[in-house]
Amino acid sequence: MNQHVASGGTAEAIAALVSRFGDRALTGLSVRDLHAHDESHHPASRPDIVVFPNSTEEVAEIAAIANRYRVPIVPFGAGSGLEGGAIPVAGGISLDTSRLDRILDIRPDDMIVRVEAGVRRQEMNRQLRDTGLFFPVDPGADASIGGMVSTGASGTNAVRFGVMRENVLGLTVVTADGRIVRTGSLARKSSSGYDLTRLFVGSEGTLGIVTEVILRLHPIPDAVSAIAGFQTLAGAVSAVIDIKRAGLSIGRVELLDEALVAVINRHETLALAPLPTLFFEFHGNPESIATLSDVIAAIVADHGGTPLRWAKNADEARRIWETRRVGLGWAKAERPGAQSWPTDVCVPLSSLADAVLDTHADIRASQIPAYIVGHVGDGNFHCVFMSDPDDAQEQAEVHRLAGRIVVRALAVGGTATGEHGVGLGKRAFQEAEHGAEAVALMRTLKVALDPLNILNPGKILPELADPEHSN
Structure with missing residues (x-):
């Protein structure tokens, strides 16, 4: 299984993106530098282009272009990650979700909110305040909801309310080849089919690009x-x-x-x-x-x-x-x-x-x-x-x-990361934590969903040491 990014046509992809998105597809050094790092200690690495989509459909267009020209695509939220998850180590496209910032539906009676991936946690809770409800997952930083889904975020309230996996009811995800997939439902529970929602939660943009999120809300406690x-x-x-x-x-x-x-x-x-x-x-x-x-x-x-x-x-x-x-x-x-x-x-x-x-x-x-x-x-x-x-x-x-x-x-049976995610920093511990067979199964899932390895390559899964796997 090839763990490496397929060589592609970066220049052609850039031309296609600039033609389609105009001044929302930027190649200037300053904007690329801003998207070359997060809050972690890991070395910066510039993307070749930064694109600012306005909708799920535009994310699908960007993914289709990346797939056509075999160019890496890395989602970028608030840049507050601590393990290098948003650093485009193989260059390519940095997909900035900051314009996907709409709160789409607040349903107080169902204790549910549906938001786009670029919505910030603190602003969402400000909008929810008059309902008497709030979203409790608090990683400290004013992270984007998409980024919190990506890392499976946690925080100070987890002991009472759980982490992202317990509080995400459904997702809209764009696949590596540009398809739009919706997972989960508005129901509080389901035993229907594979749990695709939790497959994508914590996957750090390596299996799909999250564009919308349905979240479970809770009453603001005394x-x-x-x-x-x-x-x-x-x-x-x-x-x-x-x-x-x-x-x-x-x-x-x-x-x-x-x-x-x-x-x-x-x-x-x-x-x-x-x-x-x-x-x-x-x-x-x-x-x-x-x-x-x-x-x-x-x-x-x-x-x-x-x-x-x-x-x-x-x-x-x-x-x-x-x-x-x-x-x-x-x-x-x-x-x-x-x-x-x-x-x-x-x-x-x-x-x-x-x-x-x-x-x-x-x-x-x-x-x-x-x-x-x-x-x-x-x-x-x-x-x-x-x-x-x-x-x-x-x-x-x-x-x-x-x-x-x-x-x-x-x-002692613990985990290498409780809430920061794997990114670049914890990849070396994946086999020790999960076992060789589990990591092999993760690779199988990665290849099935992203055969060209263009979705946030170089993250989560450890490098393959066998030289036969190199390009």
Whole structure:
């Protein structure tokens, strides 16, 4: 099976795209540079042309041209990815979905919204606010919905509401040869046929180009936020596990190690204790949460936690979660010229404390600044290194340490990536995680849906080592 892009007629494809799309098909250096990278540490790679479609039908036209001339085509959303998924490593067409930005249908009674792929998460929730509903998947960045589908995004609310796979009901997808396929339905469940929706969720544009998405919505919950510091990282993680075992309704819970807390204290006025810290959000009416506060406080204290500090009002709660969102940006700014190199894994809850502590020990033994944060309610944590991109030794050291985090996660039955996606950065771990036969089956699916390998080539699947597979 050929893993390599078929050689094609790039010049002919560019001419056809410019003829059809005019000033929405651009070859200038500045626009190509903007589409050569995402927010990851992976090297930039320019596309040959950037095209801005206005509809699903236009995406199908672009795909048909790419197929005709055997030119790679890579979807580009908000550019907020962290594993290089939108980088056009083989050149070709960068398909920018930013003009696919319409909210097509809001159905409050069905708790469903249908949107185009370029719609941004925060704007969608602003439009939904008056319905009393919201879309809960929150990866932190103001990502596009298409990009979130592509990576199978998660975020702070996953412990309560699940991730993209649980919240996508249907898709409109353009295939490699330009056909338009619709998957799923408006129904809340189905046992009809193959589950094509979840085949495309998390496929990172390697099997098809997502242009429309049907999403499950949820009532905006009553919520109360709180903060607690802990003497140890292990105590913080163990407290979360015990709170979940007690059946208390955690909406979200975020771990911040003491290094990130120190950064926040230099930039914010929350005045956090200089300890590993948990940010909590509990869902339910205030009366029910108040009756549980003694139980929560006791569990926190049993694990070396400080007294719970409850947010006094909605503004203070928003400030807590905004601090969590921007804290890593402050950390990066403290090392001018630093490159953010994040990695994320997800492990069974029973293994989470050991995984976090082993990672923390690696950080302490290294000279490279790094921070641990995590959606610890579902076993997902991140380690973010702030390295010097021009220092080869630092880059090699971060690569080694990030690899150790993944290997430990896989050893306990976890995954190489809980929410960032595979992209370029986690390809090398696919066979170790899934097994050779599963990866071979993935290749079979890829070839069946994209025989010319023009859809986001070089992503997810590891390179084939056998020279007989090269062009």
